Amino acid sequence: MKFRFNHNNFNILDLEKSLKFYQEALGLVEVKRFEPPSGDFILVYLGDGVTEHSLELTWLKERTKPYDLGENEFHVAFMVDDFEAAYERHKKMGCICYENKEMGIYFINDPDNYWLEIVPQK
Template sequence: MQFHFAHNNFNVMDLEKSLAFYKEALGLVEVRRKEAPDGSFILAFLGDGSSKHQLELTWLKNWEKDSYNLGDNEFHLAFETDDLEGAREKHRAMDCIIYENKQMGIYFIVDPDGYWIEIVPEKK
């Protein structure tokens, strides 16, 4: 028996805003969508074009709070890049860098809902 990563999920308040952020910040594009027949939710699956792993963004129509409780934000996604300095410049221009650890050679960006995404150099 084998298991393979399929996707991670983030719940979002504004699906269109999140789709735009992930496209601009990380080049992710929507690869499929599932909408509830009653309109109560939308699931948008994003891919990077090179791996099977996807990010599922879930929008819930009747979510009555202003945000999601992300706890201490100790969980996160990580993305490798072949151009760390170019990525850092792009994210600095987007004003979405939330934390940098130059000693480790990594940094984190934050999405519109407060989720942290780690950016790491490609392993060679």
């Protein structure tokens, strides 16, 4: 028996705002969508075009208040081949929320304040 990663999920408040952010910040594109006939929710799966792993964004129609992320001690990490260019893009976007220069990494936050770690390709 062998398990493999499939996807991670973030619940979001504004689907279009989140889709725009993930495209602009990380180059993620929609690879799959599920919308039930009731219209109560929408699931959008984003991919990087390289791996099979995806990020599922869940939008709930009735949700109006931000999600409680607790101390926000969880994150998803992305490896990038041009770390300096990525840093400059994210700096220009104003989404860098934490830097650890000693470790050579930084974090950005999405519109719902989920943290995303950016690590250089080694």
